[in-house]
């Protein structure tokens with residue numbers, strides 16, 4: 001058994017950096033595309049709605065790990081010389097866009113109908129109605145679920161380890177193999193995830209409770 | 217009547233019972249005895265502790281002081297005593313509290329099977345007997361949500377009777393009902409009373425009280441203020457608070 | 470793009486994939502069963518008036534829900550032998566899945582239990598039933614009905630999570646896919662196909678859950 005020294009710990013923290021980066025990129029990229037998905041999902045065109053629904057169903061009905069594999073090898077097939085890092089980032093972005101799209105679809109539909117009617121009565125056109133009236137309210141409604149998904153996403157980035165990408169979980173695996181102290185190492189790694197995820201979860205539930213109270 | 221006759225025919229006794237909800241004194245020095253076959257009507261303003269009192273009798277609430285005896289058994293906080301007492305006491309709630317996921321028959325057969333250890337067949341035979349008794353056997357296979365309020369309350373009475381209890385407690389059994397359904401439930405209760413069931417009823421149905429009660433008890437702010445036979449109680453109440461209360465009740469009816 | 474797709478090499482391994490699909494179903498259902506048991510037992514502790522009983526359950530739920538399944542399964546994989554429990558990877562995976570799903574189940578069931586009116590519970594006590602019977606006979610079914618949608622979508626999530634069990638080489642679809650990939654080098658084809666299989670699995674499960682719901686929870690409520 002080897003000791004867990006400063007070097008090992010630094011290596012793990014290096015992994016944490018990539019975990020954070022992946023989660024942030026996935027969340028922001030997924031957020032941008034997610035709004036598109038959500039808006040398509042509630043659009044007037046039945047065909048557009050069906051396509052968005054199929055996209056969401058595909059990502060919610062298959063394992064994240066498979067999505068990583070398919071995108072990872074699929075991107076390589078396209079031929080451009082993309083780095084593993086970009087491939088994984090694309091995969092998380094697509095994944096997040098489907099989930100966030102579905103969450104926000106629900107929130108858009110939870111905005112009272114009267115709001116749309118009032119916006120229409122004021123003569124606002126579609127873009128303004130969405131951008132100025134509906135989406136801001138939907139965003140607020142969606143906050144607890146959105147934060148909940150962010151936690152899912154942060155935990156999900158650990159699966160990049162299986163594709164071979166060195167983030168927090170994979171860094172832990174490597175150190176564990178070097179030092180033969182799996183329980184200590186995975187304990188530390190788990191604690192790091194917990195320190196990031198728990199406050200977020202807590203914030204999400206607190207928001208939810210506050211909103212439930214306000215609604216009463 | 218000798219002293220020993222008295223204790224033998226005594227089914228329920230509350231001695232110096234005290235009940236607190238945190239800092240709130242809900243029952244104050246309650247003394248009450250109920251003999252076998254007696255019908256007690258309990259009335260009083262909202263918040264006076266009527267529900268609390270009868271809920272203490274079958275241990276849905278615990279007491280902080282005094283002593284409750286049911287059927288000769290002291291409620292000493294042991295789970296044995298709790299079991300024995302609940303076995304002897306049937307309770308009917310204001311809001312029926314039928315189990316929504318069970319049919320009428322299943323609602324009634326549950327306790328006989330689980331508490332009295334009957335087989336399903338025995339329990340269902342018993343359940344049918346009491347459903348017949350409250351004249352609702354034809355609804356046996358329906359779910360509670362498919363019945364009217366009055367029908368649900370009669371099922372709830374049958375369900376309690378399936379324990380074959382010595383005592384029935386009623387907590388405002390008709391006050392959640394539409395007026396046209398009150399009578400069917402009261403009629404059921406009257407017929408129970410005629411058959412000699414020992415009953416404590418929290419109710420403001422004064423007609424019912426006159427007709428069946430042996431004693432009417434008036435409570436206010438956690439105390440028993442006055443206790444009398446119905447004739448005396450309604451015609452010449454002693455206490456000011458009773459008079460005010462009766463005035464209000466009778467004005468409403 | 471001048472890549473030549475070759476699904477033939479993967480199709481040749483169809484029997485292997487079929488067996489592995491059954492393996493995935495097995496993992497999923499065993500994991501769910503264990504999760505349900507942990508959920509039901511856990512929620513009794515979670516709703517206990519005694520803080521000493523409640524606290525460890527809360528800690529368990531929070532830890533599991535705020536760490537990745539991958540880290541959990543590794544931890545369990547290494548921890549079990551140290552506790553003197555030697556299990557094959559598949560059994561280990563079932564335990565990990567059960568623990569993970571159980572933590573979510575506790576919270577979901579708690580929500581359901583809290584949605585059951587106090588009157589139902591009191592009526593049970595008044596009929597002389599004991600706490601365990603009141604829970605099992607009176608609270609459980611209506612609570613299950615209330616939580617059914619979230620519980621079943623959690624179960625589908627758990628089924629998809631079984632793919633992570635490849636990391637300890639449990640017998641299931643993703644490890645079969647990885648094996649076939651390393652034999653045939655047809656990475657994209659394998660994963661594409663297997664993704665399709667997962668899609669079928671989750672769709673079938675949704676169908677089954679809908680069917681169960683119609684059979685079991687069809688009693689009317691106002």
Ligand SMILES: Nc1ncnc2c1ncn2[C@@H]1O[C@H](COP(=O)(O)OP(=O)(O)OP(=O)(O)O)[C@@H](O)[C@H]1O
Pocket residue numbers: 237240242260261262263264265266267268269
């Ligand atoms: N669980 C509880 N916690 C705190 N206070 C309670 C609780 N239950 C009842 N109380 C209080 O105890 C008092 C007596 O309540 P109880 O329900 O016995 O009144 P009641 O005479 O049945 O009134 P009502 O006619 O409205 O049913 C009330 O002031 C009530 O607020």
Ligand SMILES: [Mg+2]
Pocket residue numbers: 266267268387388
């Ligand atoms: Mg009351």
